[in-house]
């Protein structure tokens with residue numbers, strides 16, 4: 001068929017039990033352009049792309065490549081046609097090497113022609129050509145999120161994809177990795193690659209895309225050239241209303257210090273010191289933001305407080321008691337909430353129903369259970385009203401959680417953690433993958449909890465989020481707190497420098 005000059009999806013409809021995920025959707029992308037595909041959580045973006053990649057069969061509609069109808073009935077067929085996809089939750093097998101993962105998509109003529117050395121050689125070439133620095137012999141489980149994404153990209157390049165779908169590619173990347181990805185995108189677009197770019201980060205959409213297509217409730221609602229729109233207009237079309245993000249008001253009084261970390265030291269999974277003498281305190285009624293480029297100890301910090309990470313020196317006091325190295329359950333019982341970084345595997349049990357994940361931490365307690373008997377009516381009512389309150393888009397509360405869109409899984413976790421009304425909450429990247437209207441909602445909820453006297457540790461790389469919500473911002477760099485500043489007086493460029501390890505006045 002040759003290179004893809006244009007790809008068109010015409011009148012695509014896809015239903016799941018109880019949901020119309022796509023309804024007569026149309027989409028067109030040409031070689032050398034970036035089309036941003038936007039929409040709220042659950043609007044149908046990933047479903048549409050999964051159809052294009054041969055993972056789902058649509059109920060109706062057609063896909064045309066260079067004007068000719070094609071039948072894409074498997075990812076292998078999509079790859080053969082030149083369509084590559086980098087998924088939101090990567091599709092790599094962690095226990096296999098990079099080479100083996102890339103080879104999984106290759107159609108060898110027979111098992112005798114399966115030459116993994118040749119595959120590894122080609123991966124090396126591609127990695128060099130695209131400045132990706134990927135070692136084909138490493139196991140996927142030993143790679144960072146950013147590196148795994150590069151493997152997905154290399155897999156597409158191996159198949160000479162020239163239409164690439166990137167589903168929230170920057171959601172879990174560091175700012176530096178994001179810059180690298182955008183630079184790489186520009187280079188491949190200049191060579192004629194067509195790209196469909198899904199993102200909730202509207203400033204990025206404005207920066208990289210040529211055109212925008214917005215879906216709402218599974219239908220096309222807005223289509224424009226990027227140069228003819230702005231962030232407010234995009235947000236309004238996604239949500240169907242104006243969206244305004246809240247900011248914390250300045251407080252003069254806070255409650256007592258409820259979480260106190262004193263000289264905390266911990267090693268990461270590779271045995272290297274990830275926390276190197278952390279001193280911090282969080283007061284009741286305050287949001288303490290942690291700024292830092294991910295990988296500087298914030299994961300270990302959050303997990304040490306939540307009981308998932310051993311510390312080998314120091315104390316973590318919660319309501320006066322040293323909770324360092326106590327069990328997760330003991331810490332939960334004492335009143336700690338936790339929104340972890342990995343929503344699908346740490347935040348939920350993916351095969352459990354939405355309602356089961358919503359009450360996971362408390363199902364044996366009053367009011368969900370009475371004398372060890374589950375009160376099913378209460379649980380159903382509670383979960384239905386939580387779905388409404390948090391606007392979780394799901395067919396019903398019995399749907400398995402893994403069938404929800406990424407942002408909606410995040411809402412399930414947040415609703416569970418906030419509604420338990422813990423005394424302290426560790427929130428790691430709470431808006432990762434969440435649409436802008438839900439960001440507004442989540443931020444309002446976090447501020448409400450703060451005003452209700454909750455002590456909140458907010459870990460995020462989004463500087464706007466940190467400045468809008470925090471009372472104080474602590475900057476973490478290489479496992480140490482470099483500085484703690486008043487968020488109301490924070491200046492983005494100073495924060496950026498601190499995050500890079502540069503402290504004013506230091507030589």
Ligand SMILES: Nc1ncnc2c1ncn2[C@@H]1O[C@H](COP(=O)(O)OP(=O)(O)OP(=O)(O)O)[C@@H](O)[C@H]1O
Nearest residue numbers: 016021041042043044045046047403404405406407
């Ligand atoms: N395998 C599935 N089984 C049942 N329902 C599904 C399945 N996949 C998606 N859905 C439903 O289809 C709708 C669209 O989901 P989709 O993942 O396409 O949304 P999205 O726009 O990509 O959202 P997000 O931004 O949160 O990733 C949602 O209501 C979702 O629950």
